[in-house]
Structures are given as C-alpha cells and as structure tokens.
Amino acid sequence: MTLTLPFPNFLDTFATNLLTAEPLEENPRHRAIVDAFDEVKGLERRLLVELAIAMEDSTVAAEQLTACSDLLIERLVAGQKLSALLAEACCCAAEEAEYEPCRPCGLETGEACCQDSAVPAQLPLTLLDACIHVFSDLDDPHAMASADLVDALRDLPGIAGKYYRYSDLTQSRLAELLAPYGLRTRDITLPDGRRRKSYTREALLAATGVCTSC
Known part of the structure; x- marks a missing residue:
C-alpha cells in the first residue's frame, strides 16, 4: 500500500516558510491541473482494486464488472478534463509584472500581454x-x-x-x-x-x- 500525501503538505509549507521571504500565492489554474491529476490516479487505483476483486471471486464478478464499467467511464471523463487543462494555452509572459500571468487566450488581459492574435481560434476546451x-x-x-x-x-x-x-x-x-x-x-x-x-x-x-x- 502506497501512502500519498496531498500537495502541498506540511513539509512543503515548512520549505516555503524557510526558503522564501513571503508566502507564495497559488495559481488556481495550476491547482486545477494538480487536482485533476489526483482524480485520475485515484480512479485508476479504484479500478484496479475492483478488477482484482472480480478476478478473485467469481460469485461477485458480474457486480464488480458493472462497477468497473462505471469507474472506467469516470476515468475517461477525468482524463479528458486533465488533457484539456494540460493543453490550455497560456498567452501571458510571467515577466510582465503589470499583467497577471497564465490567463487563457481570447480574454482581455492587457495590450502588451497576449501574443500574436492572428493564431486561428480553437474550440473551447472547458x-x-x-x-x-x-x-x-x-x-x-x-x-x-x-x-x-x-x-x-x-x-x-x-x-x-x-x-x-x-x-x-x-x-x-x-x-x-x-x-x-x-x-x-x-x-x-x-x-x-x-x-x-x-x-x-x-x-x-x-x-x-x-x-x-x-
């Protein structure tokens, strides 16, 4: 059994307090990626457990396979969400201090923030x-x-x-x-x-x- 601590945990908080002059502000979009990744891995673990039970006990195989099918659908949807977040374009340079970095293209973020506006528009990702x-x-x-x-x-x-x-x-x-x-x-x-x-x-x-x- 593998114990996975959430991020950030007390060790990361201690490191932040020790190594930085002031607390770091979390970017909500980056947090969404971490949460989506955790959801994908959690569903995969549950799916493997259900499959193992179905293989060991034939008397509950039908019920377990139904549960596995539901979990598989959840896993596919969660994976699509994670893929969409990872593919989301960030058009703002971090060094532009007067503009908040990493906002999605197509939204008003300031005159000097966005890159070439001639890039063809894509379908919405979320x-x-x-x-x-x-x-x-x-x-x-x-x-x-x-x-x-x-x-x-x-x-x-x-x-x-x-x-x-x-x-x-x-x-x-x-x-x-x-x-x-x-x-x-x-x-x-x-x-x-x-x-x-x-x-x-x-x-x-x-x-x-x-x-x-x-």
Missing part, C-alpha cells in the same frame, strides 16, 4: 470557456438567459462535463456542472424585456480567475 465563447459571439452581453445559453452550447461537439455531451445539455444539467464554480442563475430582466433565470458574463469571467473590477 465548459467555462465554452460559455464565455458564446457570450463573445453575441458581443458580450451583460447577461444571458439559461435557456438561450443552453441552446447555443448544444451546437458544440464533445463532452461538457461528467457524462453530459454538449448536445445533451439541459438547463438543470448546465446548473449542475456550473455549481462547483460557484455559479448560480439570477432573475434578470434582459434587454428584450424578458425576465429570466440568467448567467452573467462577469460571474463567468470571475470563475476563470479574471479580475472583472480592474
């Missing part, structure tokens, strides 16, 4: 990026009704999150996937006069780590 992409296509409205956002997201290929493909999204499924980011709908009167449960562009950007008050 659900948050996809939502922001929809807002951008509609000239960045302040808010968008949940139903309208879902209709636009359904045109995208791939998996939105968990087991849900973009084409299978509903308002309740979108709310479920965005809830871990602290995103909730609000009753907002839209420019066309409709009062709908809506998401705001400011809240979506804040969830990605972009400062909306700068």
Whole structure:
C-alpha cells in the first residue's frame, strides 16, 4: 500500500516558510491541473482494486464488472478534463509584472500581454470557456438567459462535463456542472424585456480567475 500525501503538505509549507521571504500565492489554474491529476490516479487505483476483486471471486464478478464499467467511464471523463487543462494555452509572459500571468487566450488581459492574435481560434476546451465563447459571439452581453445559453452550447461537439455531451445539455444539467464554480442563475430582466433565470458574463469571467473590477 502506497501512502500519498496531498500537495502541498506540511513539509512543503515548512520549505516555503524557510526558503522564501513571503508566502507564495497559488495559481488556481495550476491547482486545477494538480487536482485533476489526483482524480485520475485515484480512479485508476479504484479500478484496479475492483478488477482484482472480480478476478478473485467469481460469485461477485458480474457486480464488480458493472462497477468497473462505471469507474472506467469516470476515468475517461477525468482524463479528458486533465488533457484539456494540460493543453490550455497560456498567452501571458510571467515577466510582465503589470499583467497577471497564465490567463487563457481570447480574454482581455492587457495590450502588451497576449501574443500574436492572428493564431486561428480553437474550440473551447472547458465548459467555462465554452460559455464565455458564446457570450463573445453575441458581443458580450451583460447577461444571458439559461435557456438561450443552453441552446447555443448544444451546437458544440464533445463532452461538457461528467457524462453530459454538449448536445445533451439541459438547463438543470448546465446548473449542475456550473455549481462547483460557484455559479448560480439570477432573475434578470434582459434587454428584450424578458425576465429570466440568467448567467452573467462577469460571474463567468470571475470563475476563470479574471479580475472583472480592474
């Protein structure tokens, strides 16, 4: 049995206090990569345990294989999430002190921050990026009704999150996937006069780590 301590743990905290003059501020996007990697490895360990039980005890093989199938799906989804995070482009140079480093391309980060804007646009890599992409296509409205956002997201290929493909999204499924980011709908009167449960562009950007008050 292998004991794995979370990172950072007390040893890393001690090293930071010993070797640096002031505490280091964690980058939320880097933390997301570490958490996604831990999730992938944890699911792989669980999958191996379930397979070992199924091979040793034939009386529970059918139940274990069902459990293995569910775990395998979770592992594939978690791996896709990790791959998307690892492939996410960072367009900001760390030496540009006046701009926060490592924000995703396509968001407003300052005039001197982004590299060549002529690079062809790619499909959004995460659900948050996809939502922001929809807002951008509609000239960045302040808010968008949940139903309208879902209709636009359904045109995208791939998996939105968990087991849900973009084409299978509903308002309740979108709310479920965005809830871990602290995103909730609000009753907002839209420019066309409709009062709908809506998401705001400011809240979506804040969830990605972009400062909306700068």
